[in-house]
Amino acid sequence: MAEPLVHTLRIRYAECDLQGVAFNAHYLNYFDTSMTELWRAAYGGYQNMLDRGVDMVLAEARLRFYRPARFDDELELAVLVTHLGRTSFRTRHRAGCAGELIAEAELRHVLVDRQTVAKTPLPDWLRDGIEPWTDTEAAQD
Amino acid sequence: MAEPLVHTLRIRYAECDLQGVAFNAHYLNYFDTSMTELWRAAYGGYQNMLDRGVDMVLAEARLRFYRPARFDDELELAVLVTHLGRTSFRTRHRAGCAGELIAEAELRHVLVDRQTVAKTPLPDWLRDGIEPWTDTEAAQD
Amino acid sequence: MAEPLVHTLRIRYAECDLQGVAFNAHYLNYFDTSMTELWRAAYGGYQNMLDRGVDMVLAEARLRFYRPARFDDELELAVLVTHLGRTSFRTRHRAGCAGELIAEAELRHVLVDRQTVAKTPLPDWLRDGIEPWTDTEAAQD
Amino acid sequence: MAEPLVHTLRIRYAECDLQGVAFNAHYLNYFDTSMTELWRAAYGGYQNMLDRGVDMVLAEARLRFYRPARFDDELELAVLVTHLGRTSFRTRHRAGCAGELIAEAELRHVLVDRQTVAKTPLPDWLRDGIEPWTDTEAAQD
Numbered sequence: 001m002a003e004p005l006v007h008t009l010r011i012r013y014a015e016c017d018l019q020g021v022a023f024n025a026h027y028l029n030y031f032d033t034s035m036t037e038l039w040r041a042a043y044g045g046y047q048n049m050l051d052r053g054v055d056m057v058l059a060e061a062r063l064r065f066y067r068p069a070r071f072d073d074e075l076e077l078a079v080l081v082t083h084l085g086r087t088s089f090r091t092r093h094r095a096g097c098a099g100e101l102i103a104e105a106e107l108r109h110v111l112v113d114r115q116t117v118a119k120t121p122l123p124d125w126l127r128d129g130i131e132p133w134t135d136t137e138a139a140q141d
Numbered sequence: 142m143a144e145p146l147v148h149t150l151r152i153r154y155a156e157c158d159l160q161g162v163a164f165n166a167h168y169l170n171y172f173d174t175s176m177t178e179l180w181r182a183a184y185g186g187y188q189n190m191l192d193r194g195v196d197m198v199l200a201e202a203r204l205r206f207y208r209p210a211r212f213d214d215e216l217e218l219a220v221l222v223t224h225l226g227r228t229s230f231r232t233r234h235r236a237g238c239a240g241e242l243i244a245e246a247e248l249r250h251v252l253v254d255r256q257t258v259a260k261t262p263l264p265d266w267l268r269d270g271i272e273p274w275t276d277t278e279a280a281q282d
Numbered sequence: 283m284a285e286p287l288v289h290t291l292r293i294r295y296a297e298c299d300l301q302g303v304a305f306n307a308h309y310l311n312y313f314d315t316s317m318t319e320l321w322r323a324a325y326g327g328y329q330n331m332l333d334r335g336v337d338m339v340l341a342e343a344r345l346r347f348y349r350p351a352r353f354d355d356e357l358e359l360a361v362l363v364t365h366l367g368r369t370s371f372r373t374r375h376r377a378g379c380a381g382e383l384i385a386e387a388e389l390r391h392v393l394v395d396r397q398t399v400a401k402t403p404l405p406d407w408l409r410d411g412i413e414p415w416t417d418t419e420a421a422q423d
Numbered sequence: 424m425a426e427p428l429v430h431t432l433r434i435r436y437a438e439c440d441l442q443g444v445a446f447n448a449h450y451l452n453y454f455d456t457s458m459t460e461l462w463r464a465a466y467g468g469y470q471n472m473l474d475r476g477v478d479m480v481l482a483e484a485r486l487r488f489y490r491p492a493r494f495d496d497e498l499e500l501a502v503l504v505t506h507l508g509r510t511s512f513r514t515r516h517r518a519g520c521a522g523e524l525i526a527e528a529e530l531r532h533v534l535v536d537r538q539t540v541a542k543t544p545l546p547d548w549l550r551d552g553i554e555p556w557t558d559t560e561a562a563q564d
Contacts, residue, residue, distance in 0.1 A: 010456075010459075012456055013299060013300070013456075013459060013469070014299060014305045014455060016299060016300050017296060017299070018295070018298050018300075018353060019196065020300055023295075023296045024169055024173075024199040024202070025166050025167065025169035025170040026166065027166075028165055028166035028169060029164075029435065032435070033433075033436075036435070036436060036495060040495075045495060046436070046494070046495060057160070057206070057209075058165040059205070059206055060203075060204065060205050060206070061165070061202070061203070061204045062201075062203045062204075063201065063202045063203075064200070064201050065198070068198075071469070071470075072459060072463075072468060072470070117160075151315075151318075153311065153314070153315055154314055154318060154328070154441070154446070155311045155314060155440060155446045155448055157440060157441050158436060158441075159436070159494060161441055164437045166437055170294065170296045173294070173295055173296060174294055174295075177292075177294070177295060177354060181354075186354060187295070187353070187354060188353075188354070212329075212441060213327060213328060213329070301478065301540075306451055306455075306481040307449065307450075307451035307452040307455065308448065309448075310447055310448035310451060311446075311448040314447075339442070339488070339491075340488055341487070342485075342486065342487050343447070343484070343486045344483075344485045344486075345483065345484045345485075345486075346482070346483050347480070347483070350480070399442075399491075
């Protein structure tokens with residue numbers, strides 16, 4: 001069973017709102033940094049994917065917010081690939097802080113040709129590269 | 142049947158990414174401006190809600206991205222209340238540009254006491270105020 | 283004597299920080315929207331400049347913050363060109379709200395070739411286009 | 424002679440613009456993370472300053488941009504206190520990447536009473552705490 005890829009980041013002052021907590025929109029940005037780290041682990045970096053002629057765009061996102069996180073909190077961000085389709089893939093994201101679950105997300109990205117921005121099938125190198133962080137069983141809850 | 146509340150905003154240079162399109166995380170921010178406009182239409186402004194002792198926090202979001210929008214595009218943002226629960230409510234959001242559907246979202250906000258940040262029932266004035274933009278039939282697709 | 287070009291924008295919830303005021307970094311973004319509006323007034327839009335093969339990059343910025351602006355405040359943003367050099371130009375920016383001066387900035391942008399990103403002289407069409415909003419006397423205070 | 428306090432951060436995808444480089448407004452945000460790290464080193468964290476009844480607001484900023492930084496670049500951010508006045512202080516910031524100077528800034532913050540937001544003199548504990556990263560000679564170039 002695959003383990004999620006985990007990295008951490010600190011919540012910045014500018015990301016916190018009048019309620020004193022990280023504003024919701026920043027979580028899509030935080031989860032995007034997890035994709036960057038996944039691409040680094042799997043392919044040596046996002047640029048390497050671009051150099052092979054493909055890029056990805058977000059098609060769908062589902063987010064749940066459980067508890068607020070605050071300025072200077074260190075978020076632990078975990079990502080796991082839960083589905084590899086023909087031209088798209090799904091990831092599950094968790095943001096935690098000090099042992100508490102802060103937020104979760106499921107994202108669906110579509111792979112596109114870098115020039116035409118048209119949907120393109122996932123190449124084998126892409127499937128193989130993220131295999132260590134792929135657990136298609138995890139999609140079912 | 143209620144009509145959605147509509148306002149427009151221009152996509153800023155800083156909101157566009159390497160792909161030349163508005164980055165996905167900004168849409169949660171754009172839809173949040175629709176909440177601000179809804180609160181202005183319903184209660185004279187967000188501050189008036191705070192002054193009555195309640196605030197709201199985002200609990201859930203579902204987003205679908207259909208087409209990219211670009212720098213300097215004028216987005217038309219529409220919001221409709223689709224469900225009023227005991228302590229939470231749902232809104233449906235559409236972002237369009239030049240007649241094309243760009244993105245959609247469903248948001249669930251929870252009403253909280255402004256001091257304790259604990260869940261609190263929707264007061265009558267809040268239900269009454271947003272009634273003109275509430276269509277609970279719209280929740281069903 | 284040239285008049286500054288003025289437009290307005292509303293401060294968004296996500297732009298306000300723990301102190302309840304628009305966070306300082308957003309002002310560079312606000313003033314950038316003034317550049318977008320200036321380019322629209324002068325050339326029909328930023329894209330038209332790109333289509334003519336040039337782009338601009340920020341080389342220097344000086345900002346002074348006088349008073350805080352708050353969520354949902356309507357900022358009045360004024361921009362005036364104060365210097366046209368060989369390859370760069372300066373603009374002066376003011377952000378006001380309800381008759382009060384909130385912040386000021388002086389920006390120096392460098393014109394670059396869109397492909398090579400090397401400095402390039404300001405073409406005549408660029409000088410002519412912004413002439414109505416250019417007051418080189420204004421540079422001296 | 425004091426050494427600057429240094430930390431690093433990676434440039435996020437969402438922070439890069441159509442030109443493929445980190446957008447200028449984000450640098451004020453990056454330099455603000457240096458203030459957070461300085462406060463952590465000097466006082467154990469920004470919250471500790473708040474707990475002692477003071478806060479700070481940015482009054483002036485001067486930025487110079489030398490070279491672009493790109494998505495996924497690791498920025499090295501250095502901060503040095505260059506002046507301690509009665510109610511305000513100045514910091515100098517450098518952002519570098521792979522041995523190249525990317526941008527510099529000088530910031531002037533004003534210390535304020537946390538409740539009234541009125542200017543307040545720098546307390547001795549604040550002067551003492553940042554002393555290891557203070558070099559008032561450095562202000563003179």
